[in-house]
Structures are given as structure tokens and as C-alpha cells.
Amino acid sequence: xxxxxxxxxxxxxxxxxxxxxxxxxxxGVERISSNDLSIRMKVTASQIRQDLxxxxxxxxxxxGYNVKxxxxxxxxxxxxxxxxxxxxxxxxxxxxAIANYANFERRGFIVKGMFDVNPRxxxxxxxxxxxxxxxxxxxxxxxxxxxxxxLTIPKTKxxxxxxxxxxxxxxAIWNFAHVDLVVPxxxxxxxxxxxxxxxxxxxxxxxxxxxxxxRRAQGQKxx
Amino acid sequence: xxxxxxxxxxxxxxxxxxxxxxxxxxxGVERISSNDLSIRMKVTASQIRQDLxxxxxxxxxxxGYNVKxxxxxxxxxxxxxxxxxxxxxxxxxxxxAIANYANFERRGFIVKGMFDVNPRxxxxxxxxxxxxxxxxxxxxxxxxxxxxxxLTIPKTKxxxxxxxxxxxxxxAIWNFAHVDLVVPxxxxxxxxxxxxxxxxxxxxxxxxxxxxxxRRAQGQKxx
Numbered sequence: 508x509x510x511x512x513x514x515x516x517x518x519x520x521x522x523x524x525x526x527x528x529x530x531x532x533x534x535g536v537e538r539i540s541s542n543d544l545s546i547r548m549k550v551t552a553s554q555i556r557q558d559l560x561x562x563x564x565x566x567x568x569x570x571g572y573n574v575k576x577x578x579x580x581x582x583x584x585x586x587x588x589x590x591x592x593x594x595x596x597x598x599x600x601x602x603x604a605i606a607n608y609a610n611f612e613r614r615g616f617i618v619k620g621m622f623d624v625n626p627r628x629x630x631x632x633x634x635x636x637x638x639x640x641x642x643x644x645x646x647x648x649x650x651x652x653x654x655x656x657x658l659t660i661p662k663t664k665x666x667x668x669x670x671x672x673x674x675x676x677x678x679a680i681w682n683f684a685h686v687d688l689v690v691p692x693x694x695x696x697x698x699x700x701x702x703x704x705x706x707x708x709x710x711x712x713x714x715x716x717x718x719x720x721x722r723r724a725q726g727q728k729x730x
Numbered sequence: 731x732x733x734x735x736x737x738x739x740x741x742x743x744x745x746x747x748x749x750x751x752x753x754x755x756x757x758g759v760e761r762i763s764s765n766d767l768s769i770r771m772k773v774t775a776s777q778i779r780q781d782l783x784x785x786x787x788x789x790x791x792x793x794g795y796n797v798k799x800x801x802x803x804x805x806x807x808x809x810x811x812x813x814x815x816x817x818x819x820x821x822x823x824x825x826x827a828i829a830n831y832a833n834f835e836r837r838g839f840i841v842k843g844m845f846d847v848n849p850r851x852x853x854x855x856x857x858x859x860x861x862x863x864x865x866x867x868x869x870x871x872x873x874x875x876x877x878x879x880x881l882t883i884p885k886t887k888x889x890x891x892x893x894x895x896x897x898x899x900x901x902a903i904w905n906f907a908h909v910d911l912v913v914p915x916x917x918x919x920x921x922x923x924x925x926x927x928x929x930x931x932x933x934x935x936x937x938x939x940x941x942x943x944x945r946r947a948q949g950q951k952x953x
């Protein structure tokens with residue numbers, strides 16, 4: 508398999524290629540040169556050629572890339588050409604936002620179930636999916652061959668639930684709880700830490716503010 | 731200002747340090763060595779020393795780091811020691827999830843307003859914040875000195891709203907829409923692309939599956 512040799516940096520960029528190629532397909536574009544793709548994606552053409560060369564021979568000199576072929580190949584590499592059964596644990600606003608995002612389903616992520624501890628949520632139906640009590644977790648995972656669990660619960664509860672998920676045979680945790688989960692090597696954890704993202708934004712805004720303040724101070728000194 | 735010399739990689743790691751230091755503070759820990767912090771955070775002690783040396787002289791040989799001091803300094807660097815006024819555009823599940831996340835407020839991000847185009851949402855109140863129509867955006871931004879806008883709307887609408895935000899003087903966009911926004915250099919965009927995160931997870935799960943399939947095939951050949 509070629510997939511194992513692809514660097515992590517390239518993998519991180521693949522979903523963005525996939526998105527742009529999908530948009531090109533929708534526009535009816537059949538072929539695109541690395542230069543044209545470069546203008547659209549605002550990365551250098553040489554970066555694009557380097558990244559896409561990882562998969563061997565997609566581009567033909569002078570002909571550009573076959574959009575459909577590249578789109579399909581990247582889907583295979585990302586594993587979104589197959590079905591992944593998913594459950595959501597924590598059915599508050601964030602859990603419901605994920606359940607309602609129809610695009611995930613188009614990419615093979617099928618929400619099989621939703622769970623919560625809150626009796627006011629249990630029994631409600633979101634996009635045809637009934638919210639169940641967490642006591643049903645283990646049985647549900649086995650019966651519905653669930654591979655992925657999205658964890659949208661407070662960080663204090665997350666480690667205990669993660670342990671239960673691992674024991675029940677889950678293969679991957681999409682972790683929105685603001686805590687680092689400890690899991691065996693053969694279980695994947697992908698973190699979405701919103702407050703860390705907001706702090707990075709805060710850093711960048713604050714840096715700009717400080718620079719502006721300094722520039723003004725400099726300006727005043729000189730006058 | 732020292733902040734300008736800190737590499738992007740270090741900045742990306744700072745929120746995680748901040749989180750662990752906050753937990754140490756809650757536990758009443760006053761000093762910690764790079765070794766102990768290394769065990770907790772599962773990164774090497776030399777990485778920790780390298781990262782934290784960026785801020786000059788936090789650690790004293792043999793005494794370890796002063797947790798409170800480090801926590802406060804990192805907060806200053808990240809700009810979360812000051813108040814940032816924030817609005818949320820798109821008041822569906824994701825927008826409401828952000829509005830309900832009290833921790834953001836503790837870090838200085840004050841949700842001043844929420845907006846939507848949906849008449850069924852306009853007028854509703856989430857955590858004391860009334861949802862307004864987007865036609866009020868510009869006036870609100872100026873009146874409430876809003877710096878940051880969280881964009882939790884579909885990607886088709888995002889570019890137009892981003893243009894309006896920039897014209898109204900917003901400094902940063904926390905973009906959840908699955909599209910690359912085009913903004914001037916002095917406006918910060920921090921993207922949270924959930925479907926790209928899910929694809930990275932999918933890649934890692936699928937790679938493991940393929941490896942397992944291969945291992946099994948190899949095993950069968952050998953027997």
C-alpha cells in the first residue's frame with residue numbers, strides 16, 4: 508500500500524485538495540493544471556505537484572490533472588470511499604450540530620446513534636436518530652458495528668466514557684472534550700479543541716494590536 | 731516585544747501548556763519540574779524546556795517552574811489576559827454551542843451578540859443573549875466594539891458575510907464555514923474545518939484497517 512509512505516503533512520493537506528476538486532467537479536471542470544489549481548488554492552504550483560506526486564502519475568505533462576480521477580483517488584486514500592458507522596456521545600448543541608451536518612453522511616460517515624445522560628434529552632429524535640441513555644452504549648456499538656465515536660461531553664466525564672468505548676471495541680474517538688485521552692495504540696484519537704483554536708486566534712489578534720500600539724508610539728516619538 | 735520572535739509551532743503548543751498549568755493550579759501545585767510536567771503532558775522534558783525558554787527565565791535550575799507565574803505569562807502572550815468582544819453569526823446548534831460554552835468567557839471572550847437570518851431564531855435568547863437579524867450587524871459591531879466574529883453559517887453565505895464584517899471593522903474571524911475566506915492582511919482568520927478533521931480521522935482508521943487486513947493475509951500465506 509502506498510498510503511503508509513505519505514507524510515503526515517501531506518495527509519493534513521489532502522482534505523483541502525479534496526474540497527477544491529469537489530468544487531471543480533461541480534463546476535464541470537474535467538482537467539486542471541497545477542498552475543490553475545495553485546491560483547485557486549493559493550499555494551505554490553510546486554507544492555501541489557510535490558503533494559500529488561505522492562500518489563504517482565496523476566498528472567500528465569501538458570494535460571494537467573484529471574479532476575475526477577484525482578478526486579476518487581484521494582477519497583480512497585482518506586478512506587472516505589467506504590462507510591464508517593459513527594455514534595455521538597453528548598447530545599447537546601454540539602452533538603446535535605454534528606448529527607445535523609448532512610455532508611458527513613455524503614462522505615460515508617453514517618450517524619447510527621446518539622447518547623446522553625440527560626433524561627430531558629433521552630427519547631428525543633434528531634434527524635431520525637433517537638437519543639439513548641449511555642447505559643445502552645456497549646450493546647449498541649457491537650450490534651451496529653460502530654467504529655467511530657464523537658465525544659461531545661464535558662471533560663470531566665470524557666476519560667471514563669473513552670475507557671468504556673475502547674473496551675466495547677471502538678476504533679476511533681473524535682474528541683471534542685478539552686482533555687487528552689489515554690487509549691491503546693490501536694485506537695485513533697482526533698482532537699477538536701475549540702478553546703485552543705480560540706486562543707491561537709487571540710494570540711494573533713493581540714500581536715497585531717501590540718504591533719499597532721508600538722507603531723503609533725514610534726510615530727509619536729518621531730514627530 | 732518578545733512575542734514576535736516565538737515560532738508558530740510553539741504558539742500552537744502554548745494553549746496546551748496553559749491547560750495543564752491551569753489544572754496544576756487547581757490542584758494547588760506551586761512548582762513543577764520540566765520532568766514532572768513532561769510525564770503529565772507526554773512530551774519530552776527537553777521539548778518543554780525549549781518551548782518555555784522562549785519566554786526567558788521562567789525555570790530555575792533545581793527549583794522547577796513557578797506554576798502561577800508561567801500560567802499568567804502564557805495568558806499574556808496568548809492575549810487572554812484582556813477582554814475580546816465576540817459575536818456569533820449563525821445561531822443554529824453550533825452557534826448556540828459556542829454561546830453556551832462558559833469557559834470562553836473565563837478566558838476573556840465575551841459573547842456580545844448573536845445573529846441569524848432565520849425568523850424563527852431571531853428574538854430567541856441564549857444565555858441572556860438575544861438573537862438578532864443580520865441586518866443589524868454593522869451597527870452592532872461599532873457600538874459594542876466587537877473584535878471577533880465566529881462564523882457558523884453555511885459555506886455559500888460565508889464569503890459575503892465575511893466581506894461585511896471586514897468593512898465593519900472586525901479584526902478576526904473564527905471561521906467554521908467550510909470555505910477559505912479572502913480577507914485583507916490585517917484581519918485574522920482562524921479556521922475550524924470539522925469535516926477535514928473527520929477525514930484525517932478517517933484516514934488513520936482506514937490505514938489501520940488496511941494494515942490489519944494485510945497482516946492477516948500475510949499470516950494466512952505463511953500457514
